[in-house]
Amino acid sequence: MGKLNLAMACLLVATACTSTPPNDVSPGVGFGDYDRYAAERAARQAQLQGRAPQTVLPPIATSTATPTAAASTDSVTARAAAAIAEAEGTAPAAPASAATRVDTNNPTISDEQDFQAVSARESIESDAERRARMQEQLVIVQPTAVPERPGTTGPNVIEYALSTSHPIGEQRYTRSPFGRGRHEANCLAYRSDDLAQEAFLSMGGPERDRQALDPDGDGYACGWNPAVYRNAARAARGN
Structure with a gap:
């Protein structure tokens, strides 16, 4: 809980020290982007109530803020979100584009159902040759008649x-x-x-x-x- 309070204090100090654009006709009073402020406020309330931190923020609305001020605000927000996640012990989520890797060196795992793996080492000609070899090794067992009981087994x-x-x-x-x-x-x-x-x-x-x-x-x-x-x-x- 002490780490969380320290992270919140850092967030407040960093926000206060960041230059903000002058008040204009943007929504809200005293804020260049009220929607972003509401999202950050909801994230802080979720942290205080024990819920998962809100990491997805709405897009920044068009305002008269200078590029330097907007970049500084994004940097402060990113550092604050990282501090909150560290205080809560929440591991950062893996990127959505990260592909799941399969250990192809494991001899107990077959990749015969993996189209990319099979197509990388097989071709139409090699597959035909393999099927021909399997066909040559095929042994067909013909059915035979059930043996009859010999008549010398004695009385039943x-x-x-x-x-x-x-x-x-x-x-x-x-x-x-x-x-x-x-x-x-x-x-x-x-x-x-x-x-x-x-x-x-x-x-x-x-x-x-x-x-x-x-x-x-x-x-x-x-x-x-x-x-x-x-x-x-x-x-x-x-x-």
Whole structure:
């Protein structure tokens, strides 16, 4: 605030010491240019109220002032505006004609959309050559048929589950009572019920049961439950 008061005092002293043209028929009383005075007064009031300083002033009206006096007034006004901006800590605005510079040395920035940059290094002939090189490097991959599933993959437990409808434990096939003692040991050889059911079907099941994987004759080995796949298919159909 002290800098601002000092700047205002400098402005008043400089204005008082500057010679002014004699009073004539120009607008206002005691001023050669009332519009300019009003603009400077509005700028001072804006500074006192905490607003941005007014740096744009209206053009000087035609008056009888001498060129030396007009130049002196402009110089005083410029110095006062600079002092006010320095007191407020406001950085001077960049010139409107200043062009934004682009760092073309940055490898992460592409200038392919910059017409001036591209036209400076490319021509119609070079562009045609570049497109020809790209065309030569183009590789067209022709579509191929989807490979068919080989028929040697073994039984599909999902298809078998959807082809049956009876529950677990309902006997459908004849079984020998002599194989029940080795049922649990044989089922422990498989890591999952699906693998046991697949092996059971590959060895002649569900009609035949060589390893006693299905002692109750329901067609499901080692406690395998087809209801999981049936429910999933029913949910997919929206039933």
